[in-house]
Amino acid sequence: MSEETTPKKVEIDVFKPDAIINIEVSGYFVMVLQNILFKLSNQMGNEAVKTAMEKFKDATQPPSDLDELMLFTVISLVSECEQAAIKQNKTVKEEMTAEEVLKRMNFDVSES
Secondary structure, eight states: OOOOOOOOOOOOOOOTTOOOOOOOHHOOOOHHHHHHHHHHHHHHHHHHHHHHHHHHHHHHSOOHHHHHHHHHHHHHHHHHHHHHHHTTOOOOOOOOHHHHHHHHTTTTOOOO
């Protein structure tokens, strides 16, 4: 006769789906998120990003794959961080060429 055992349960904290969570992040963290967004966009390609952005703007269509979900997530994080930083006067205006912006987006995350 085999003896069935009930799996042991543990208690974990689970996010409430409608919870708004306030966190503090550094400017460096936001730069890393921007870099991830840039690299993900390059990896997906222009047409895939354009299609995903149309879905994102529509807000009635869910992401169709993991790349779109990651893109939506990182865009949302970056946008929220940027908006909060502007409201808190934590940004400075800098004039840059497109080349300088791209160079800044490709920073080496091993630098401190």
